[in-house]
Amino acid sequence: MSAEAANPGAPLRKRGRARIDLRRLGRVALLGPVSRDRLPDAIGHVAEAHRAHHPDADLAILRKAYVLAESSHRGQMRKSGEPYITHPLAVTLILAELGAETTTLTASLLHDTVEDTEVTLDQVRQEFGDEVCYLVDGVTKLEKVDYGAAAEPETFRKMLVATGNDVRVMSIKLADRLHNMRTLGVMRPEKQVRIAKVTHEVLIPLAERLGVQALKTELEDLVFAILHPAEYESTRALITAWEGAQDPLTEIADGVRSTLRDAGVSAEVLIRPRHFVSVHRVREKRGEMRGTDFGRLLVLVGEDADCYAVLGELHTCFTPVISEFKDFIAAPKFNLYQSLHTAVVGAEGAVAEVLIRTHRMHKVAEAGVVALGNPYTQDGAGGAHQAEPADGERADPTRPGWLSRLLDWQESATDSDQFWTTLRADLAQDKEITVFRSDGGTLGLPAGASCVDAAYAQYGEEAHGCIGARVNGRLATLSTVLNDGDTVQLLIAQDGSSGPSPEWLDHVRTPGARIAITAWLDTHPDGAQGPHKSPDAPRPQAQPADDAGNSRGKAPGGDPSVLVDRPGAPVRLAGCCTPVPPDAIVGFTVRGGAVTVHRDECPAVGRMRALGRPAVGARWNDPGEWSRGADYRVTLVAESFGRPRLLADLTEAIAAADAAIVAATVEPPSEQRVRHTYTLQLPDAAGLPGLMRAMRDVPGVYDVSRAQQPAAAG
Numbered sequence: 109m110s111a112e113a114a115n116p117g118a119p120l121r122k123r124g125r126a127r128i129d130l131r132r133l134g135r136v137a138l139l140g141p142v143s144r145d146r147l148p149d150a151i152g153h154v155a156e157a158h159r160a161h162h163p164d165a166d167l168a169i170l171r172k173a174y175v176l177a178e179s180s181h182r183g184q185m186r187k188s189g190e191p192y193i194t195h196p197l198a199v200t201l202i203l204a205e206l207g208a209e210t211t212t213l214t215a216s217l218l219h220d221t222v223e224d225t226e227v228t229l230d231q232v233r234q235e236f237g238d239e240v241c242y243l244v245d246g247v248t249k250l251e252k253v254d255y256g257a258a259a260e261p262e263t264f265r266k267m268l269v270a271t272g273n274d275v276r277v278m279s280i281k282l283a284d285r286l287h288n289m290r291t292l293g294v295m296r297p298e299k300q301v302r303i304a305k306v307t308h309e310v311l312i313p314l315a316e317r318l319g320v321q322a323l324k325t326e327l328e329d330l331v332f333a334i335l336h337p338a339e340y341e342s343t344r345a346l347i348t349a350w351e352g353a354q355d356p357l358t359e360i361a362d363g364v365r366s367t368l369r370d371a372g373v374s375a376e377v378l379i380r381p382r383h384f385v386s387v388h389r390v391r392e393k394r395g396e397m398r399g400t401d402f403g404r405l406l407v408l409v410g411e412d413a414d415c416y417a418v419l420g421e422l423h424t425c426f427t428p429v430i431s432e433f434k435d436f437i438a439a440p441k442f443n444l445y446q447s448l449h450t451a452v453v454g455a456e457g458a459v460a461e462v463l464i465r466t467h468r469m470h471k472v473a474e475a476g477v478v479a480l481g482n483p484y485t486q487d488g489a490g491g492a493h494q495a496e497p498a499d500g501e502r503a504d505p506t507r508p509g510w511l512s513r514l515l516d517w518q519e520s521a522t523d524s525d526q527f528w529t530t531l532r533a534d535l536a537q538d539k540e541i542t543v544f545r546s547d548g549g550t551l552g553l554p555a556g557a558s559c560v561d562a563a564y565a566q567y568g569e570e571a572h573g574c575i576g577a578r579v580n581g582r583l584a585t586l587s588t589v590l591n592d593g594d595t596v597q598l599l600i601a602q603d604g605s606s607g608p609s610p611e612w613l614d615h616v617r618t619p620g621a622r623i624a625i626t627a628w629l630d631t632h633p634d635g636a637q638g639p640h641k642s643p644d645a646p647r648p649q650a651q652p653a654d655d656a657g658n659s660r661g662k663a664p665g666g667d668p669s670v671l672v673d674r675p676g677a678p679v680r681l682a683g684c685c686t687p688v689p690p691d692a693i694v695g696f697t698v699r700g701g702a703v704t705v706h707r708d709e710c711p712a713v714g715r716m717r718a719l720g721r722p723a724v725g726a727r728w729n730d731p732g733e734w735s736r737g738a739d740y741r742v743t744l745v746a747e748s749f750g751r752p753r754l755l756a757d758l759t760e761a762i763a764a765a766d767a768a769i770v771a772a773t774v775e776p777p778s779e780q781r782v783r784h785t786y787t788l789q790l791p792d793a794a795g796l797p798g799l800m801r802a803m804r805d806v807p808g809v810y811d812v813s814r815a816q817q818p819a820a821a822g
Contacts, residue, residue: 150197157204158213165210173217180225187294195287196220202283206322206475212276215243219280223248246270246277258524264310265518265527272515275477278314282323285311289330304334313535317510319443319476328385343388356399360454364405367425373417376408404461408470412437415448415464422462426452429459442540444472510540510552513565517620530619543590546597557617559586563598564621572608572628573601575781587615599810601749607632670705673725678702685710685815686742688793695724740793741770743815744800746784749808750777757806758784765799766791785815
C-alpha cells in the first residue's frame with residue numbers, strides 16, 4: 109500500500125491549507141543554513157500556520173530549534189526515501205495548524221533528536237530550557253536493548269506519566285503518530301497492521317479523551333483503511349457516488365441561513381462532511397443511507413447565548429427531531445467538548461443533524477488540549493514561568509478523572525504485560541460519570557462503575573475494608589451501579605481485619621480497583637480472618653412482634669397525646685413505626701373499634717391503603733394538655749461497625765438521655781457490621797433528636813434512624 113493509499117482522507121476531504129510537499133521540503137532542508145535575518149524556507153509553512161493562531165509569537169526559538177534538528181538529523185533518511193527532517197517538520201506543522209503554542213512547536217521540532225541523534229537532554233535543557241527538555245524527554249522512546257519486549261508498553265507508561273504533569277507531551281505523540289500513519293504505506297503489511305492495532309487501541313482513545321477530534325478522526329480513517337480494507341473500499345465507493353449527486357444538505361443549509369438572517373442572528377452555517385468511519389457507522393446502524401447522512405450542518409456563532417437563540421429559531425421554523433437534542437454546553441463532555449446537538453426536518457422529509465457552537469467551542473472541539481496552549485501559565489502563552497495554585501498542585505484543564513485513575517493504577521501494575529493489557533481495557537471505556545462524595549468532593553468514574561470502584565477511587569487500598577455504602581442517602585450493596593450525579597458514602601471498617609471478597613471482581617470496572625483486589629486475594633488465599641461473606645449477602649431481618657407487644661399500655665380511653673376523627677374510640681400509637689411529635693401521622697381502625705396511629709411514611713400505611721382500608725384523620729394534641737408526666741415509646745435502629753464495648757457505650761448514651769430501654773435486639777454481625785434495634789421509653793418527645801445525635805456520636809456508629817419495621821418483642 110502506498111503512502112497515498114494509506115491516507116484515505118486526502119482525495120475526498122477539503123482542507124483549508126494544502127498539504128505540505130514533503131519531497132520539495134526535503135530538498136529545501138538540504139540547502140544548508142540561511143541568513144540570520146529570515147527563517148529557513150523549510151519552516152515557512154510552520155511559521156505561517158503558527159502566526160495565524162498567535163500573531164505576536166516570537167519565531168526566533170523555532171528557527172533555533174529547526175537549525176539544531178536539521179543539522180543533527182542531516183544524512184538520515186526515512187524509509188520513504190525523504191530526508192528525516194521532513195518528519196519533525198510535518199509533525200510540527202500538524203500542531204501549528206491546530207493552534208499549539210511556541211513551546212510545543214519547539215519541542216516537536218526536536219522530539220526525535222535525543223532518540224535518534226547525538227543530541228542529549230542536557231543540551232536541549234541548556235539551549236531551550238526545562239519545559240522543552242521535559243516535553244522532548246516525555247516522547248523519547250525507551251531502548252529495546254534495555255527493555256526488550258517491554259520497551260513499547262514501558263515507553264507508553266513513561267509518556268502517560270509525563271502527560272500527567274504536562275498534557276502537551278501526548279499532543280506531540282498524537283501528531284507524531286498521525287504523520288507516521290499517513291506514510292505507513294512504505295512498511296511491510298504485517299508491520300502496518302501491528303502499528304494500526306496499537307493506534308486503534310491506545311492512541312485513538314487518548315485523542316478522544318484529550319478532545320483532539322481533528323487528529324482522532326483522521327487516525328480512525330487511516331486505521332480503518334489498514335485493518336478493514338474491504339469495508340473501507342466499500343465506504344470510499346459510497347462517498348464517491350454521493351459526491352457526484354445533488355446534496356440535500358445544501359438546500360437545508362440555505363434555509364437555515366435565511367431563517368437566522370431574518371431573525372437577526374449572526375451565524376456561519378457550514379456543511380460538515382462525515383469522515384469515513386462515521387459514514388461506515390451510520391450505514392451499519394441504518395442500513396440504507398439517506399442523502400443527508402453523509403454530512404451535518406455546523407452553525408458557528410459568537411456567544412454562548414447565541415447558541416440557544418439559534419436552537420430556538422430552528423425549532424420554531426423547522427420541525428425538530430426532539431430525540432436527537434443534546435445539550436453539551438450546559439453539561440460538557442469530560443474531554444472539554446461543548447455543542448448543542450439537534451436535528452430538523454427539511455423539504456420532502458429530509459432530516460439534517462445540526463451542531464451549534466461558538467467559534468471558541470469549535471476550536472476546542474477540533475484541537476482539544478492543543479488549543480488551550482500551555483495550561484500552566486496565566487496567559488496560556490507557553491512561557492517558561494509556570495503558574496502554581498496556592499495548594500502547590502497544577503490545575504489540569506482536561507478535568508481528567510480518567511488520567512488520575514490511570515496514573516494511580518499504573519503504579520500497581522509492575523508487570524509490563526499486565527500494564528499493557530489493562531491500559532487497553534481502560535481506554536476502551538469511552539464514557540465517564542461524576543459522582544459526589546459525602547464530604548462534597550467528586551469522583552470521576554467510567555460509566556457502569558459500582559460502589560466498589562468508588563471505594564477504591566476514594567480510599568485506595570483502605571477500600572479493602574469497605575463493608576457497605578449509602579447511595580443518595582439509602583443503604584446500597586457494593587455491587588450497585590452508580591449513575592451520573594449520584595452521591596455515595598462509603599462505609600469502611602475500622603479494625604483492619606476485613607478484606608475484599610472474590611465476588612467484588614464481578615462488579616468492578618476500573619483497573620485500579622481490579623489490580624488492588626487481585627493483589628490482596630493473591631496474598632490472602634484463605635481470605636480475611638473469620639467468615640467472609642459476599643458484599644451482597646442478605647442481612648437478617650428482625651422478626652415482627654405481635655400486636656399486643658405494640659401497645660403503649662395506655663388506659664382504655666386511648667393515648668391522650670393524639671386526637672383522631674373518631675370521638676370516643678380508643679387510640680394507640682403503632683409499635684411498627686413508634687410515632688412521636690411532631691411526626692406527620694394518620695390512623696386506621698383495627699378490630700374492636702380502636703384506632704392505631706402510624707407515621708405517614710410507615711410501610712404499613714401503604715399496605716393498608718392498597719387494601720382499601722379507610723384512613724382516619726389524626727393529629728397531635730396540645731402538649732400542655734398531656735405532656736407533663738407522659739412517656740413515649742420509639743424504636744430506633746443503630747448501624748455500626750463491630751468493636752469491643754460497643755453495646756455498653758450505646759446503652760450508656762441512651763441512659764444519659766434519660767431514656768429507658770424497653771426492648772433490644774442485636775443481629776449477628778455481617779461483614780463487620782452490627783445492627784441494633786432498641787425500643788425506648790422517653791420522658792419527653794422533644795428529647796428524641798438529641799438522643800439520636802448522642803447515639804450517632806458513639807464511636808463506630810455510622811447511622812441511627814427511626815424503625816420502619818416492628819421491633820422484636822422484649
